[in-house]
Amino acid sequence: MSLTSQIKEYALNIGYSKIGIIPAEDFPEYIEDLTKRSDMYGFYVKSPNRPLAVADLKSLMPTAKSIITTVYDYAQKGFPKELTNKIGRVYQARSYDPPSEYINGARPELMRTFLRKLGCEVGENIILPERLVAAKAGITNYGRNSFAYAEGIGSFIYLKSFIVDKELEYDNPTMKEVCPEGCSACMKACPTKAIYEPHKINPPRCIAFNTFLTQERIAGSYIQPEIREKMGTKIQGCDICQEVCPLNQERLKSKLPDDEYLVKVARDFSLSQVLNMTDNFYETRVQPLLFNYIKERKYFQRNAAIALGNQGDPAFVPNLAIAMDDPEELVRGYAAWALGKIGGRSASQVLVDNLSKETSESVKTEIRQALATIKISDEQN
Numbered sequence: 001m002s003l004t005s006q007i008k009e010y011a012l013n014i015g016y017s018k019i020g021i022i023p024a025e026d027f028p029e030y031i032e033d034l035t036k037r038s039d040m041y042g043f044y045v046k047s048p049n050r051p052l053a054v055a056d057l058k059s060l061m062p063t064a065k066s067i068i069t070t071v072y073d074y075a076q077k078g079f080p081k082e083l084t085n086k087i088g089r090v091y092q093a094r095s096y097d098p099p100s101e102y103i104n105g106a107r108p109e110l111m112r113t114f115l116r117k118l119g120c121e122v123g124e125n126i127i128l129p130e131r132l133v134a135a136k137a138g139i140t141n142y143g144r145n146s147f148a149y150a151e152g153i154g155s156f157i158y159l160k161s162f163i164v165d166k167e168l169e170y171d172n173p174t175m176k177e178v179c180p181e182g183c184s185a186c187m188k189a190c191p192t193k194a195i196y197e198p199h200k201i202n203p204p205r206c207i208a209f210n211t212f213l214t215q216e217r218i219a220g221s222y223i224q225p226e227i228r229e230k231m232g233t234k235i236q237g238c239d240i241c242q243e244v245c246p247l248n249q250e251r252l253k254s255k256l257p258d259d260e261y262l263v264k265v266a267r268d269f270s271l272s273q274v275l276n277m278t279d280n281f282y283e284t285r286v287q288p289l290l291f292n293y294i295k296e297r298k299y300f301q302r303n304a305a306i307a308l309g310n311q312g313d314p315a316f317v318p319n320l321a322i323a324m325d326d327p328e329e330l331v332r333g334y335a336a337w338a339l340g341k342i343g344g345r346s347a348s349q350v351l352v353d354n355l356s357k358e359t360s361e362s363v364k365t366e367i368r369q370a371l372a373t374i375k376i377s378d379e380q381n
């Protein structure tokens with residue numbers, strides 16, 4: 001069996017749904033697009049991941065000859081609705097680059113070990129434009145929502161590539177759009193109009209991007225009030241433009257077996273618990289499920305505060321009052337916003353009480369803005 005066949009069979013054997021291979025070359029079209037839209041992608045271009053470095057792949061790995069790319073279908077089991085309105089499916093499925101002690105982190109490790117056993121040198125820590133790589137390798141196509149779609153699966157897929165120093169047999173690109181003529185369901189459904197034209201997303205307007213605004217990733221954690229209001233109850237990721245897509249309906253409507261782990265998590269996962277997080281909740285519920293992107297608990301708390309504000313239920317005022325005593329000013333500031341959004345006399349009183357003792361200028365600003373816009377009707381207490 002050829003080296004290529006051995007690699008492809010092994011990938012399918014360990015659970016990847018598709019595998020393709022391309023020569024290890026630069027990605028000028030990717031660099032050109034990022035550079036053209038630097039007003040929207042400035043955060044990424046400057047990030048420590050060095051995305052523009054792929055313009056000179058050979059400087060990252062001088063021996064690079066081939067890129068092996070894979071599709072993992074992460075929607076093989078069901079997702080509890082209690083979680084789906086809060087957390088994107090890829091995170092629920094623990095598929096987004098988890099540590100190697102988890103099954104979806106072990107799979108790429110198995111792949112690397114196998115490739116090394118076959119005598120390949122395997123590149124480490126090189127960030128690739130995965131959607132472009134997969135399309136060039138003929139294993140996915142594009143939707144107008146910018147997601148990659150794999151034939152027979154849809155867009156609930158995770159792409160992972162491996163760079164090796166061996167020449168292999170290469171696949172033909174697909175690079176086509178899969179959308180039915182006239183469909184724009186994703187663009188219409190996007191609450192923030194982040195998809196501003198087919199195949200173009202403005203990340204700073206995307207809810208998923210905003211849930212991930214953290215100091216270490218993007219060097220900023222401020223979510224614009226206009227976006228906060230549109231985040232609904234999402235605390236990590238957003239699947240709306242994939243949920244409405246006709247190409248995903250077959251999967252979404254099929255009766256999938258339960259993921260017993262998620263069923264267990266969903267039983268005791270609530271926004272108020274995320275907001276007023278105990279060490280135990282963080283270690284047993286947040287970390288094992290959401291180990292990616294967001295590393296510090298204060299960002300989950302921020303997102304939960306926004307989500308509770310958007311629910312508008314006065315029953316959450318006591319939870320937000322506790323959050324106003326949180327040692328993190330980020331949490332206090334967003335709790336103040338949420339109290340303003342919920343409104344009513346008790347929310348207003350919590351804001352007034354905290355304004356007098358607050359020491360952070362940014363939190364005081366949030367409190368003052370909340371008090372300036374808060375609605376108090378006679379029925380509310």
Ligand code: SF4
Pocket residue numbers: 189190191192193194195201205206207208209238239240241242
């Ligand atoms: S992930 Fe959500 S916010 Fe982002 S483009 Fe899709 S629907 Fe819009």
Ligand code: SF4
Pocket residue numbers: 143144145146178179180183184185186187241244245246247
């Ligand atoms: S919703 Fe329609 S336009 Fe958007 S990605 Fe799906 S098929 Fe394409």
